[in-house]
Amino acid sequence: MTALTLLAAVMLAAAGGPEALSDGTVTLEVWSLVAAPGPAGPKEIPADLAPVRDAVKDLPYRTFRLVKHGTEQLGPGKSASFQAHTDYAAVLSLESVPAGDPQTRVRVVIEGPPNGDAPPRKALDTVLRLAKGATVRLGGLPADGGDLVVILRRTE
Structure with a gap:
């Protein structure tokens, strides 16, 4: 590797792209949280939801309860699963992207709740395009007298 090529690779990595330089x-x-109508008055956004306050403050709910917070690593051919709620499981996986596209494509599948002996139904199946630092929210699935809301933030 020439010095110029090495310098270009270091500069691109420091700038955060392209992702092909990393392991993918x-x-x-x-x-994941449950948002519910609640009593009239100001919204009750608990401290454990402070990092996503901007993502929930305009939702038409009054109370919010955190169900799960964590970090998931996705790689080529590797998916991540988590229990978004007692009735809902989520699976995240990477989709292929064209070369040079700075956005990552993440498939989100949320299944549940089970119906008797039948397998869980797909409640949501979508592909999101996420740039670094982007935050997206998904929701509307009934849960505990409110709605399940899942928020994803791409950190790296």
């Missing part, structure tokens, strides 16, 4: 791993921070 993407880090997502994940929150």
